[in-house]
Amino acid sequence: MTLTTTEQITIGEAVTRLMPDGVPFRMTAYDGSAVGPEDAPIVLHLRTQRGLAYLLTAPGDLGVARAYVMGDLDVEGAHPGDPYEVMRMLMSRLRFRVPPPAELLRIVRGLGLNNLKPPPPPPQEHLPRWRRVLEGMRHSKERDAVAIQHHYDVSNRFYELVLGPSMTYTCAVFGAEDTSLEDAQAEKYDLVCRKLGLRPGQRLLDIGSGWGGMVRHAAREYGVTALGVTLSRQQALWAQREIERQGLADRAEVRHSDYRDVVEGGFDAVSSIGLTEHVGVRNYPSYFEFIRSRLRPGGRLLNHCITRPDNRARDTGAFIDRYVFPDGELTGSGRIITEMQDAGLEVRHEENLREHYALTLAGWSRNLVAHWDECVAEVGEGTAKVWGVYMAGSRLGFERNEIQLHQVLASRTDAAGNSGFPLRPTWPG
Known part of the structure; x- marks a missing residue:
């Protein structure tokens, strides 16, 4: 069938034309059509018609997110706090055909x-990158502060x-799949402390400290004096x-x-x-040079972050950039290691914990579902819907090896090349 320039079609017919291999789910629309x-x-x-306008004016994940967040697109068969099964089906079975212009x-x-x-975007959506110039140059102090506050x-x-x-918003470390989220988060902090070789009386700087979990753990369990910094005032x-409540104010601070x-x-x-x-x-380069400048000779750095499975440069998707991490950037562990080495840090160990992050996200999603009404x-x-989609989608990304989580351990060697490390690692687990 060939459409004339004036022929009207239903939404269901349009979907059928764009998905010639079939639609793996049921879709109904306000115009009465179904497929x-x-x-x-x-x-x-x-x-609603507004939902259709969102889909047509922002094809891909951004348009779907806008319609879903605003309530113009409903999903039946999944809890909004954890649409993991829906997203897994959509990501694995959807096949769109791009028709000729x-x-x-x-x-x-x-x-x-x-x-x-x-239509106007949802209030949860951050400005597009080209409009963020009023907040400063990308990754200036002013613009970074706005981006962090948007999310945290x-x-x-x-x-x-x-x-x-x-209150830990980073990847946990699980001894087994049935390890509790709290135990896994405690193990993550302890693993970092063990890798850093912390001992009583030492001084720790925790950059991007969030709600202070690492600072409190290191001060309480390892007897160090810990300073954390965060761009989020609420954090x-x-x-x-919490530091004062736990009686740690004499050796822990979050600024x-x-x-x-x-x-x-x-x-x-x-x-x-x-x-x-x-x-x-x-x-x-300036980030790792700054860290090196704050370490004493023989001091250690543990860098824990989300990475890509390769080192090719590309932007994050529109949904993540507008709704979750404005101005966020990912690269591969190889690029991170290279930059650490070029800054004069000796890399001693690295490991990929991507499966652990999938388990962490599953735990957070369960919490969101359990506390949905209060959230x-x-x-x-x-x-709350944004968070449900973001966590379920990220979980899939880690499971499918589309994103990873790497810990890289390095040292600032002294003038004689001494790293301060023993001959073999001392951090089992």
């Missing part, structure tokens, strides 16, 4: 050219509900209150500060857990 198996366990329902134009005309006027200053109570008692306030404003030096160890993603690949009351349904 896909009637007994499909998953049903997508496009409720003339045919695509006929389809769009058939749906109605009035749907090409973009959502609500401390919301994070308590999703992350659990540890710093929560962390300082609301850019790491570049830390003037102290001579640290025995530096931990950077989940920060490198926000630094910007072009800034790696929605705290931050609104749209924001």
Whole structure:
């Protein structure tokens, strides 16, 4: 069948033309059309014309996210706090055909050219990169502060509900798949401490300290004096209150500060857990040079961050950039190791923990589902939906080896080349 320039088509017909291999789910639309198996366990329902306009004006994950967050696209058969099974099916079985431009134009005309006027984006969406210039140059102190606040200053109570008692928003380390999330987060901090070789009386700098989990663990369990810095004011306030509650104020501190404003030096160890993603690949040389300058000779660095499975440069997807990590950048562990070495740090050990991050995200998703009503009351349904999609999609990314999590351990050797490391590793686990 060939469409004329004036022929109207239903949404279901348009979907069929774009998915010639069939639709693996049931889709219904406000115009009364439907496509896909009637007994499909998953049903997508496009409720409004605004939802169609979102899909047509921002094809791909951004348009779908906009329609879903605003309530114009419903998903039946999955909890909004954990749409993992839906996303796994969509990511593994969806096959879109990109029609020739003339045919695509006929389809769009058939749906109605009035749907090409973009609706206002959801309030949860950050500005596109080209409009962020008013916040400063990319990865300037001012713009980094805005980006961090967009993601981390959502609500401390919301994070308590999703992350659990540890208030730790980074990959945990699981001894087994049935290890509890809290035990796995404690093991992650302890593994970092063991790799850094922390001992009583030493000084630790924790860059991007979040709610202070690493700072508190190192001070409480290893007797060090620990300083943490975060660009999130809400994180710093929560962390300082918890430090005081645990009686650690004499040897632990979390500041609301850019790491570049830390003037102290001579640290025995530096931990950077989940920060490198926000630094910007072009800034790696100055970032690792800064860390080296704050370490004493023989001091150690543990860098823990999300990476790509390769070292090719490319941007994050539109959904992640607009809704989750504005200005975030990922690269491969090879690039990170290279930049650390070029900054004068000796790399001693690295490991990939990507399966552990998939398990961590599954735990957070369970928490979101368990506390869904309270989370929605705290931050609104749209924001809670964003988190459900983000965590389920990220879990799939780690499982499918599309993203990874690497810990890289390095040392600032002294003038004679001494690293301070023993002949064999001392951190089992």
